[in-house]
Amino acid sequence: MNAGATAITGLRVIADHFDHVLLDQWGTLHEGLAVFPDAHECVVKLHEAGKRILILSNSGKRANSNQRRLTALGLPSDAYDGVLSSGEVTWRGLKAREHGPFAGLGNRCFLISRDGDRSIVDGLDLSVVDDVGDADFVLLAGLDDSAADPEQWRDRLTTAARRKLLMLCANPDLVMFGVNGLVPAPGALAAFYQRLGGRVTFVGKPHAPMFAAALERLEHPRPERILVIGDSLDHDIAGGRAAGMLTLLIGSGAHREILERSSDPSHVIRNVAGAARMPHWTMQHLAW
The missing domain is CATH 3.40.50.1000 (HAD superfamily/HAD-like)
Structure with a gap:
């Protein structure tokens, strides 16, 4: 894999590189039935390590609705620091009407x-x-x-x-x-x-309003100390890279079919991602 995109087996290997995590839901934490056991353990370990965790979702529903769903799927709300859905960002933007795209x-x-x-x-x-x-x-x-x-x-x-x-x-x-x-x-x-x-x-990943809202929610830390984790090159990785954040691609999600067909997944990612969508790290499943 080209420079800057390294395969790892667990987040503990790179934990010193970031203070905050923007974590995708579908394909990373779960696929609609239950939170993956390794992913659940990883969120707990991240929390214990003092990392702030926001779960990001391209859902048009409000954050509370997404949080209730995560609880039902096995991830209690005290395991992370909040949910930010594109619906929530849209609602807050329409409430404030302070700037584009919501003003006027x-x-x-x-x-x-x-x-x-x-x-x-x-x-x-x-x-x-x-x-x-x-x-x-x-x-x-x-x-x-x-x-x-x-x-x-x-x-x-x-x-x-x-x-x-x-x-x-x-x-x-x-x-x-x-x-x-x-x-x-x-x-x-x-x-x-x-x-x-x-x-x-x-509004939503990979577009700027979503990542601007995440930065505000985290009280504006340096973007280079934020790790975006997700399974989509187009949404999670592209959005994180554009915002100047660190990125990690989960290989078992949206791109798993094309990656599983290859004997060299790193070669596939290198060919299809391009600089704007190239993750800093990759791992197969979310794990600590």
Whole structure:
């Protein structure tokens, strides 16, 4: 592997390099059933070592919802220092309205969310409208499996694009796990809107608002003392590198199929990552 990207077997090997951890959820801590035992032990050891741990998620739901899910999956809230979801960052930005992309959006919102969830607008000075023709902007927080096909949204989003409405996408992920396998995620619908001529601002990994919010939550430590851990070159590693942070790729997550097919996973990462997405370290599973 090229310089700066080293395979390790446990975080204890590099623990002196960082004081804070931004930790991905899906594919790193769990895959929807239970927190991996080695990952659970690693979080405990990190906490005992005095590291501050924020769990980051490209979820359009608020942080409390994600925290409750982690508890149900076996990771108690006292094992880490907090959850920062893209939905939480979006909610706080819309609450403050102090700077872009949240300032100047207007108060009438066409909301697209999963399971009818409205937590991303609860307590905000927003009016949720049923007709995109009445909206000042589009807020994309989530997608039901049955509504994941972007073509279902063509007419409404064509109207929104014609009206030059900004779409605020609170989940940049392109695919998600549905009942019958992978289906398009909110990021794919946002990309579809862009192809229709619409303007989109993304909140979530790898985009800057997510990492700026994490820095603020950690009280602005030096970025080079923060380790971003995740299983996606496109989201976790690219976002961490752009923010000037250390990065570690978990090989058993999003890229495992392509890595498992190769006799030299480091060669695959070197070829597909490029400088902007090259992790500083790699490991197969999260472990101490």
